[in-house]
Amino acid sequence: MAVYTEVSDEDLSAFVAQYDLGAVLSCKGIAEGVENSNFLLVTERGPYILTLYEKRTKREDLPFFLGLMEHLAVKGVASPLPVAGRDGVALRELCGRPAVIVTFLAGMWPRRVQPMHCAQLGEALARLHLAVADFTMTRPNALSLKGWHELFAKSADRADEVAVGLRDTLRAELDALEAHWPTDLPTGVIHADLFPDNVFFRGETLSGLIDFYFACNDFLAYDVAICINAWCFEIDGSFNATKARLLLANYRKVRPLSRAELDALPWLCRGSATRFLLTRLYDWLNRPPGAFVQPKDPVEYLRKLRFHQSTRSLRDYFIDDEDGTASAADPA
Numbered sequence: 001m002a003v004y005t006e007v008s009d010e011d012l013s014a015f016v017a018q019y020d021l022g023a024v025l026s027c028k029g030i031a032e033g034v035e036n037s038n039f040l041l042v043t044e045r046g047p048y049i050l051t052l053y054e055k056r057t058k059r060e061d062l063p064f065f066l067g068l069m070e071h072l073a074v075k076g077v078a079s080p081l082p083v084a085g086r087d088g089v090a091l092r093e094l095c096g097r098p099a100v101i102v103t104f105l106a107g108m109w110p111r112r113v114q115p116m117h118c119a120q121l122g123e124a125l126a127r128l129h130l131a132v133a134d135f136t137m138t139r140p141n142a143l144s145l146k147g148w149h150e151l152f153a154k155s156a157d158r159a160d161e162v163a164v165g166l167r168d169t170l171r172a173e174l175d176a177l178e179a180h181w182p183t184d185l186p187t188g189v190i191h192a193d194l195f196p197d198n199v200f201f202r203g204e205t206l207s208g209l210i211d212f213y214f215a216c217n218d219f220l221a222y223d224v225a226i227c228i229n230a231w232c233f234e235i236d237g238s239f240n241a242t243k244a245r246l247l248l249a250n251y252r253k254v255r256p257l258s259r260a261e262l263d264a265l266p267w268l269c270r271g272s273a274t275r276f277l278l279t280r281l282y283d284w285l286n287r288p289p290g291a292f293v294q295p296k297d298p299v300e301y302l303r304k305l306r307f308h309q310s311t312r313s314l315r316d317y318f319i320d321d322e323d324g325t326a327s328a329a330d331p332a
């Protein structure tokens with residue numbers, strides 16, 4: 001559960017009184033998420049989400065995130081919309097934190113990812129990439145190569161507490177990524193954290209995307225790599241090529257991937273695995289005492305990184321045809 005900041009009834013009532021939302025009926029901390037404090041706020045006007053932004057979400061980035069959500073609403077992408085107070089301002093302050101109320105999105109995220117979820121995700125991701133093509137605000141990715149080195153420097157001394165040899169593994173991987181990271185792929189605004197818990201389904205149909213607080217400008221194919229890692233591995237650590245093929249095939253129906261993007265995918269997957277391994281490692285080693293949060297397992301992403309480093313890499317699975325089309329054959 002992620003609630004780092006408790007909100008008193010008095011503070012909440014005074015805060016909500018700045019909106020045309022009626023009185024507060026209930027407000028409960030949400031039992032999911034790791035980054036910010038989230039509450040399900042029910043007022044006389046219905047359910048909303050109240051978010052207090054914590055450590056990793058920088059105040060100066062919030063206009064980008066809120067602007068992006070407003071842009072997506074205009075483009076018809078089902079996602080939360082920031083709610084403005086009576087003064088027209090959505091970004092406010094509560095308990096010393098930047099705070100926003102956003103609309104509630106109905107649906108559930110998939111607890112057991114099935115191939116059909118991955119198929120719909122691929123299409124939704126591509127539609128998101130097209131929808132943001134004319135969004136004019138920009139935000140560099142703070143969690144790319146430079147940010148990874150910074151995170152590594154902060155965690156290196158204690159990395160082996162999580163897995164023996166992890167410090168050396170990470171150092172070598174960062175060197176390899178420096179040498180192989182692509183430089184010339186199509187860029188745009190990416191979600192950068194489109195994990196299953198950020199994609200809602202109603203029944204079997206994808207109903208919306210949430211949590212745009214890592215969104216930034218980067219390679220569009222890097223977003224695909226993040227999704228491959230987050231959606232296409234099983235609990236036992238095995239890679240599910242069927243899910244990955246469906247994800248890619250449905251993405252490519254909406255936004256074709258160039259040969260260069262397909263060729264870069266294995267390295268983008270290694271980079272994505274390293275990125276989430278590093279943030280999870282840092283969070284694991286720096287759990288705030290008393291915070292109501294379940295940190296995510298860094299070793300899960302170490303396993304994914306090892307998979308991508310191995311010879312049975314993505315290329316063996318589906319980036320093997322001359323023209324870059326997905327192969328149906330599983331390598332033995």
Ligand SMILES: Nc1ncnc2c1ncn2[C@@H]1O[C@H](COP(=O)(O)OP(=O)(O)O)[C@@H](O)[C@H]1O
Nearest residue numbers: 030032033034035036038049080103104105211
């Ligand atoms: N707009 C929304 N509508 C419905 N539920 C939401 C919404 N935003 C967040 N949630 C709920 O809160 C949880 C945590 O939100 P998330 O944005 O992922 O948190 P964090 O960024 O802190 O990790 C989600 O898994 C979901 O259950």
Ligand SMILES: N[C@@H](CCOP(=O)(O)O)C(=O)O
Nearest residue numbers: 033034035193195211276296
């Ligand atoms: N998806 C990240 C952590 C960020 O959590 P979210 O709740 O904001 O999606 C991870 O799994 O490491």
